[in-house]
Amino acid sequence: MRELVDILRAERHLDSGGYKALLACDDKGVVAHLHEQAREVGDEVFGKGIFVRGLVELANVCRNDCLYCGIRKSNTAVERYLLTTHQVLQCCQQGYDLGFRTFVLQSGELPRDKAPWLVDLVGEIRQRWNDCAITLSLGEWPREVYAALKQAGADRYLLRHESHNAEHYSRLHPAEMSLKNRLQCLVWLKELGYQVGTGIMVGSPWQSLDNIVEDIEFIEQFEPEMIGLGPFVPQHETPLGHYPTGSAHLTCRLYSIFRLMFPHALIPSTTALNTIDPQGRTMGIMAGANVVMPNLSPSDVRARYALYDGKASTNAEAAEGIAQLETQLATIGYHIDWGRGDHGGKC
Numbered sequence: 001m002r003e004l005v006d007i008l009r010a011e012r013h014l015d016s017g018g019y020k021a022l023l024a025c026d027d028k029g030v031v032a033h034l035h036e037q038a039r040e041v042g043d044e045v046f047g048k049g050i051f052v053r054g055l056v057e058l059a060n061v062c063r064n065d066c067l068y069c070g071i072r073k074s075n076t077a078v079e080r081y082l083l084t085t086h087q088v089l090q091c092c093q094q095g096y097d098l099g100f101r102t103f104v105l106q107s108g109e110l111p112r113d114k115a116p117w118l119v120d121l122v123g124e125i126r127q128r129w130n131d132c133a134i135t136l137s138l139g140e141w142p143r144e145v146y147a148a149l150k151q152a153g154a155d156r157y158l159l160r161h162e163s164h165n166a167e168h169y170s171r172l173h174p175a176e177m178s179l180k181n182r183l184q185c186l187v188w189l190k191e192l193g194y195q196v197g198t199g200i201m202v203g204s205p206w207q208s209l210d211n212i213v214e215d216i217e218f219i220e221q222f223e224p225e226m227i228g229l230g231p232f233v234p235q236h237e238t239p240l241g242h243y244p245t246g247s248a249h250l251t252c253r254l255y256s257i258f259r260l261m262f263p264h265a266l267i268p269s270t271t272a273l274n275t276i277d278p279q280g281r282t283m284g285i286m287a288g289a290n291v292v293m294p295n296l297s298p299s300d301v302r303a304r305y306a307l308y309d310g311k312a313s314t315n316a317e318a319a320e321g322i323a324q325l326e327t328q329l330a331t332i333g334y335h336i337d338w339g340r341g342d343h344g345g346k347c
């Protein structure tokens, strides 16, 4: 099994049986070797710097009804909010003053008539902070909206495909959502010149190892610049709220597999991972992740962006806890890299 890791490092590819064997492997020595190799490859490309992105959660209003998500439209227990332009700009200013040079604007899927507001907002941020990267995570929109957002100054777009298996995808989403449209959006984003991120929740209900292998193989051929993976975490007001939490170890194993496949990829050690394990962030970095996304949203709305139960948004997970993050990274020999952290070239 150790040879599989070495082949993956050398060739950046395994066949589907190889990926499945690595995912299923219960030999601690092999898993440790996988993480070590991934970390070594990450260090060769990025050194000891970990990129930070300031996350602004624009709104918990959502037109979609994903069965796993706490801000799905059917969840009547959610007190909805939509930040004003002024509030978003204040968050960015606070982030800029702290040193952030990438802003990630994330949101539930806003009504279609909010597209002009989003475009103006991106334009305003671009004009004020021209040295910063703007990443969007706003879900599915028509091609022309993605084009207008790009034209206004957005650089990157995160859109997890969630599952590349159509049957699995359909069990996680309402009938009006389709894998086909999700994948079409990803193609448009790439065609429009965005740096694109995609990914999955690890351990979502009904997900099998074969499904994860399908996801790996999709990501392998799609060649995204960013790969976003976090464990599924139940949210008690959703239809999937009684399913078990995904595995932190499997999530980290996937960070390592993707680091070996894509040495230059931007791979966040996600909030969901840090929510289910207090050591999650550092575990993720030691497995090959190289990005963290502290929260810049106004503190009074953070609890309302409750995608899942217990979502971390304080201490080192918050922009104002940056000193704590520095200390935490130092304990594993890493430091914050305040650069824009653009994707470093060929995957």
Ligand code: SAM
Pocket (backbone or CB within 6 Å): 068, 069, 070, 106, 107, 108, 109, 137, 138, 139, 140, 158, 159, 160, 162, 200, 201, 230, 231, 232, 233, 234, 235, 272, 307, 308
């Ligand atoms: N609406 C946009 C979209 O769909 O891409 C962005 C916001 S959406 C809430 C961001 C991500 O949160 C989703 O892609 C999903 O993977 C993740 N998410 C939602 N509910 C979750 C849960 N219960 N556990 C873990 N991650 C979750």
